[in-house]
Amino acid sequence: xxxxxxxxxxxGFSSQKGGVGKSTLAEIVSSILYYEQGINLFxxxxxxxxxxxxxxxxxxxxxxxxxxxxxKSMQEYFxxxxxxxxxxxxxxxxxxxxxxxxxxxxISNEKYQLVIFDxxxxxxxxxxxxxxxxxxxxxxxxxxxxxSLVSCLAYAKTITEIGVSMSDSRIKDIILFWNKVDRRVxxxxxxxxTKLIHEYELTLLPGYVYATHRFSHELSTYGLxxxxxxxxxxxxxxxxxGTGLDELVNEIIxxxxxxxxxxxxxx
Numbered sequence: 411x412x413x414x415x416x417x418x419x420x421x422g423f424s425s426q427k428g429g430v431g432k433s434t435l436a437e438i439v440s441s442i443l444y445y446e447q448g449i450n451l452f453x454x455x456x457x458x459x460x461x462x463x464x465x466x467x468x469x470x471x472x473x474x475x476x477x478x479x480x481x482k483s484m485q486e487y488f489x490x491x492x493x494x495x496x497x498x499x500x501x502x503x504x505x506x507x508x509x510x511x512x513x514x515x516x517i518s519n520e521k522y523q524l525v526i527f528d529x530x531x532x533x534x535x536x537x538x539x540x541x542x543x544x545x546x547x548x549x550x551x552x553x554x555x556x557x558s559l560v561s562c563l564a565y566a567k568t569i570t571e572i573g574v575s576m577s578d579s580r581i582k583d584i585i586l587f588w589n590k591v592d593r594r595v596x597x598x599x600x601x602x603x604t605k606l607i608h609e610y611e612l613t614l615l616p617g618y619v620y621a622t623h624r625f626s627h628e629l630s631t632y633g634l635x636x637x638x639x640x641x642x643x644x645x646x647x648x649x650x651x652g653t654g655l656d657e658l659v660n661e662i663i664x665x666x667x668x669x670x671x672x673x674x675x676x677x
Contacts, residue, residue: 418451418514418522419666420507420580422545424529424538426561430551431589433462434625434639435658436528439549441644442659443524444496448671449663451524452497452513456506456541463528464500467641470629474642483634484642495642503530503537507544523668542569543579547666551589551619554599562586563603566612583613585665587658591618615661619654 423436436453443449455463474484488494501509510525529541542548548569552562566584573581586607588600600618607614624645627638638645650656663670 418525419546419668420510420525420527420544421662421666422527422529422542422548424542424548424550424565425531425552426550426565427553427555427558428531430553430558431619431625432531432551433457433460433528435549435551435589435619436526437463437466437639437641438625438645438655439659439662440496440526441640441642442655443662443668445491445644447659447663447668449523449668450520451522451526452499452510454506454510454525454527455498455500456503457528457530458500458502460531463641464498466628466639467495467498470640470642473630480629480634487634487643498641503541506541524666538565539569539572542584543573543576543581546580546582548581548584549662550584550586552586552603553588553590554592554597556599559599559603563607563610563612567610570612583665585613585615587615587661588618590621591654593618593620593652615658617654617657617661619658620652622653624649624653 423432423439425432440451440453444451453463457463474481497513499509499513506527510527514522514525527541527545529538550562550566552559566586569581569584573579573584591597591600604614624638627636629637629640629642632638634643635646636649637643638649645655647656662668
């Protein structure tokens with residue numbers, strides 16, 4: 411039997427439409443899982459047209475190096491945390507899984523529970539399907555836009571049907587969730603498409619991730635106390651209140667059966 415400690419789960423963040431918040435959510439969720447929940451992971455940025463995950467880390471690295479005060483604060487933060495920032499690697503989609511496996515095998519002193527893949531935003535159909543089927547799980551944000559919903563549901567349905575029919579596919583489930591929801595209005599589209607998703611027997615998480623300008627707040631503008639989107643730390647709990655992020659993270663932990671630890675706990 412395989413040792414699951416040495417075979418981390420592959421979790422892809424994927425969407426059929428740009429602008430739905432896929433990469434931003436991947437960045438924030440990765441930081442919450444790693445820095446707060448103690449889940450050892452690394453990230454594969456497969457979105458080479460954007461490199462948003464990798465470029466965010468590079469921007470943050472430059473900002474910290476240029477500010478003596480920020481550099482000192484960051485050193486104290488990681489010293490208290492007792493570990494370094496999680497690793498981020500770039501890779502073309504076709505090489506992403508192979509690259510991830512080489513990193514797992516090459517870093518023998520690390521035991522990873524999870525590898526997070528930020529999927530390409532505009533990949534060819536074949537390329538996207540091949541990468542999708544090599545994931546254990548896919549998280550796919552959907553938003554209140556009919557054109558976007560039609561393509562996202564078609565993708566989810568195809569992956570589900572192919573995954574079931576292929577004995578050698580790795581995919582266990584594609585998990586949809588509503589993102590960028592305006593809490594001020596009751597949206598009929600959400601109600602109708604929620605029914606349709608259940609009719610298709612696709613997995614849809616309960617609850618919503620709500621639209622808020624805080625999701626774009628980076629270290630460069632808002633500093634350590636106000637940063638929301640970061641590869642160096644999670645958004646402060648107070649800033650996350652009412653966003654639906656904590657509910658999303660809890661669902662991910664439960665559905666993927668990830669083993670967490672307290673922030674100050676030991677392995």
